Amino acid sequence: MSSTAQAIHHEEHRQSFFERWFMSTNHKDIGTLYLLFSFLMLFVGGGFAMLIRAELFEPGLQLMQPYFFNELTSMHGLVMIFGVIMPAFVGLANWMIPLQIGAPDMALPRLNNLSFWILPFAFALLLSTFFMPGGAPAAGWTMYPPLVLEGGSSIAFMIFAIHLMGISSILGSINIIATILNLRAPGLDLLKMPMFCWSWLITSFLVIAVMPVLAGAVTMMLFDRFFGTNFFNAAGGGDPVMYQHVFWFFGHPEVYIMILPAFGIISEVVPTFSRKPLFGYKAMVYATASIAFLSFIVWSHHMFTVGLPLGAEVFFMYSTMLIAVPTGVKVFNWVTTMWRGSLSFEVPMLWAIAFIVLFTIGGFSGVMMALVPADFQYNQTYFIVAHFHYVLVGGALFGIIAGVYYWLPKWSGHMYSNFWSKLHFWSSVISVNVLFFPQHFLGLAGMPRRMPDYNVAFADWNMVSSIGGFWFGATQLIFVGVVIHCVFFSKQKATARVWDHAYGLEWTLPSPPPHHSFTLPPVIDDSQLAHGDTSH
Amino acid sequence: MSGYSNLSWGVMTMSFSNCKRWVTGMAVAGSGLLTTLTAVADPVPWQMNLRKGATRISHDIWDLHMVALWVCVALGIVVFGAMFIAIIRFRKSRGAVAATWNHSSKLEFIWTLVPVLILIGLALPATFLTRDIYDTTGSQMTVKVTGYQWLWRYDYVSYDGKPVTKVPTIWSRLAWDSNTARQLGSGVSPYSVVSKNGDHDYLLDVTHPLVIPAGVKVRFLITGGDVIHGWWVPDFATKRDAIPGIMNDAWAKVDKPGIYRGQCYVLCGQDHSAMPVVVKVLPRAQFNAWLSAQENPVTLDKAARTAEVTPSKPGPAKG
Known part of the structure; x- marks a missing residue:
């Protein structure tokens, strides 16, 4: 074993820059690449959002033709979902899962390299469509036919990009499942794993189950567009609604793919800064699994107005409302973890608290939208735009940022600036509400989504929302500064434990951990684990 | 169509007050008895909640x-x-x-x-x-609604148990003043688009609205002609996707005459924001007069004038 360690050590020495960053099979380096890619895409997708909010700043068209606006909304959605949220979670999984289960690396390191390096090519394909004749796809990120088929040949590039992203995330998920099931240190039972590993294990199965469904949907679209089939063409005997069923059979589990790992992060952060074990650990595991199961039987709630049969409307209303129960369990358990704790409010905890509040607000509007009659008034309005931005920005993105602030000292070996990271937090949490809360009002007043222009009655709240948008966007530049300062310039060394009540195997390693960690399986001491006590 | 336009504008007067309307907008839907047609249900600035609507x-x-x-x-x-x-x-x-x-x-x-x-x-x-x-059963009138890029087509199918055959199709396009103002670099402020009764109806007014009678259960057959659109009048809570190859049905029974506005809510291409839904609900007698005028264009002007001066003649009895 020691000779292997020496060999690895030796290899580490002669790695050139190109070898380290382009040919890497090291989970930490690949995790860093994923996170950097996601960070870059955050500003690409965020740039689209800024243009969207600029056009919506006041009624009338000021900046762009409506078709270009539609290109922006479509690409904003695709980039944020497939380019930011999902790669960021995979990056966090790459970094943290081996450290949390005491594994030397991911189970399939070369596959890991492949699954990352697919992504830049996928997004190069996707973003290149802006420069093609006919422009980028402009039918929304949901790509509903027949509208999407009216787009130029660029939709072929979008479809192949989606195939590649799907392959990338499926390979990533296979790797995560293989790692968690095979490489846990001896004595680290599944029910002693950190919640982050649990949530990713469950998420991985969701990814493997539904990404092929999306691939199937877009492949049928490809054939309809270029090879004369009629899957979705009513005139040829096809059915446009079938696309929506297939798409949302992917799309709803996708929603949970983008939130379950954040649940995991929050379940790590809250106990640490409450100095108290996570309340109801097993219930949290079961709740996550229930949410994942239910996510497969609720898809038509995205389609309440397409003219489903009455029985289907009622079924999907009930199944959707059921999801509120395990989700409620999670929220109650986080709050109860804080209850009678010994709380301190370091930056990761601030983001976690904001996550709980904002995600819960998004959950509330979700319950309202589950009610079929009420959804008739909310469907496809800004109310739903507000809803899914609360769960995806206030939820998924805030969860990711909480995770980055929680583990960044571990990764870099340095502490970040307390002042600037707190400024980043307070500015974000205020501006995100200025940005998205008024969108509830716009939706209730009747403003449909995906519109570059609107009646003057909608002007005031749109202006408020845009101001919040520019503010939130500018605030994220602070984040860039905090991360760059922490990694390259910070003089303040991080301790191994970093946070005084952080438990789990990752905190037993020095900060930063050696390039190859746990080359020998650690001896598990239950008192070092967050969930070492499984008696309950 | 000119006679019908005369009618529509002739019976409108302005009965708008801007005060306190922003809180919920409900005051608008609930305000006073309407003897004339006004826009009873537009979104209002700073509106924060759903309107109660009219059904x-x-x-x-x-x-x-x-x-x-x-x-x-x-x-x-x-x-x-x-x-x-x-x-x-x-x-x-x-x-x-x-x-x-x-x-x-x-x-x-x-x-x-x-x-x-x-x-x-x-x-x-x-x-x-x-x-x-x-539950669309028991409707007394059927109108077919077809969404196109970017206008609505309305065909009257039946009324009072009889097929309607002679009424011409209504093509409902964005009103011209909105269409001028909405162009990039038009130099026309959306705030300057104002209807004759003072409504700011930028992007919410059409050349020819759908006309239906008050107090009658109207069934809408909704479909799409090219891509998927969505037909929605918030104040009726009538909303259904207009999908090519599929005929959806929905209904509304509106008791209060007035002008009701909505928009296409499913992304349908570049001019998605420029295909409003406008429904004019007439008292039943006026509607009947309007309908017969449509069926018999020779007497159009006369009928329109008749309708204008007889606001509340009871309509045909209906069980």
Whole structure:
């Protein structure tokens, strides 16, 4: 074993820059690449959002033709979902899962390299469509036919990009499942794993189950567009609604793919800064699994107005409302973890608290939208735009940022600036509400989504929302500064434990951990684990 | 169509006040007796909530929406309140010492059961209301609605148990003043687009609205001609996707005459924001006069004038 360690050590020495960053099979380096890619895409997708909010700043068209606006909304959605949220979670999984289960690396390191390096090519394909004749796809990120088929040949590039992203995330998920099931240190039972590993294990199965469904949907679209089939063409005997069923059979589990790992992060952060074990650990595991199961039987709630049969409307209303129960369990358990704790409010905890509040607000509007009659008034309005931005920005993105602030000292070996990271937090949490809360009002007043222009009655709240948008966007530049300062310039060394009540195997390693960690399986001491006590 | 235009503008007067309307917009829908047609249900600046609307269904949905909203607010107060108390009371800086418990079957049972009960309480009325929304039986009039890029087509199919054959198709396009103002670099302010009765109807007015009678259950057959559109009048709570190859049905029974506005709500291409839905609800007698004028264009002008001076002649008896 020691000779292997020496060999690895030796290899580490002669790695050139190109070898380290382009040919890497090291989970930490690949995790860093994923996170950097996601960070870059955050500003690409965020740039689209800024243009969207600029056009919506006041009624009338000021900046762009409506078709270009539609290109922006479509690409904003695709980039944020497939380019930011999902790669960021995979990056966090790459970094943290081996450290949390005491594994030397991911189970399939070369596959890991492949699954990352697919992504830049996928997004190069996707973003290149802006420069093609006919422009980028402009039918929304949901790509509903027949509208999407009216787009130029660029939709072929979008479809192949989606195939590649799907392959990338499926390979990533296979790797995560293989790692968690095979490489846990001896004595680290599944029910002693950190919640982050649990949530990713469950998420991985969701990814493997539904990404092929999306691939199937877009492949049928490809054939309809270029090879004369009629899957979705009513005139040829096809059915446009079938696309929506297939798409949302992917799309709803996708929603949970983008939130379950954040649940995991929050379940790590809250106990640490409450100095108290996570309340109801097993219930949290079961709740996550229930949410994942239910996510497969609720898809038509995205389609309440397409003219489903009455029985289907009622079924999907009930199944959707059921999801509120395990989700409620999670929220109650986080709050109860804080209850009678010994709380301190370091930056990761601030983001976690904001996550709980904002995600819960998004959950509330979700319950309202589950009610079929009420959804008739909310469907496809800004109310739903507000809803899914609360769960995806206030939820998924805030969860990711909480995770980055929680583990960044571990990764870099340095502490970040307390002042600037707190400024980043307070500015974000205020501006995100200025940005998205008024969108509830716009939706209730009747403003449909995906519109570059609107009646003057909608002007005031749109202006408020845009101001919040520019503010939130500018605030994220602070984040860039905090991360760059922490990694390259910070003089303040991080301790191994970093946070005084952080438990789990990752905190037993020095900060930063050696390039190859746990080359020998650690001896598990239950008192070092967050969930070492499984008696309950 | 000119006679009908005369009618539409002739019977309109301005009865608008801007005061206090922004709070909910409900005041607008509920204000006074209308002897003339006004826009009773436009969105208003700073509007924050749903409008109650003009149909029984829209009222019931508003009630359900408000119940769900208050349930959420109450739950929010409990959850965020508990969190707030924890944040204040159990601070390390105030010397709080962490408890070590991490489990309580009783608590977890309670907060699984209580949400289930609350959800059942919301789901039951929602189920009955969904059934009502789907019940298009007993309608006295049928109108076919077809969405195109980017206009609505309305065909009268039947009325009072008889097929309607002679009424010409209504092509309902964005009004020309809005269309001029909405062009990039037009130099025309959206605020300058004002109807004759003072409404700011930028992007919410059409060349020819759909005309339906008040107090009559109207069934809409909704489909799409090219891509998927969505036909929605918020104040009727009538909303259905207009999908090529599929005929959806929906209904509305509007008691109060007036002009009701909505928009296409499904992304349908570059001019998605430029295909409003405008429905003019006429008192039944006026509607009948309008309809016969449409069926017999020779007497159009005369009928229009007749309708104009006889506002409330009772319509044909109907069981």
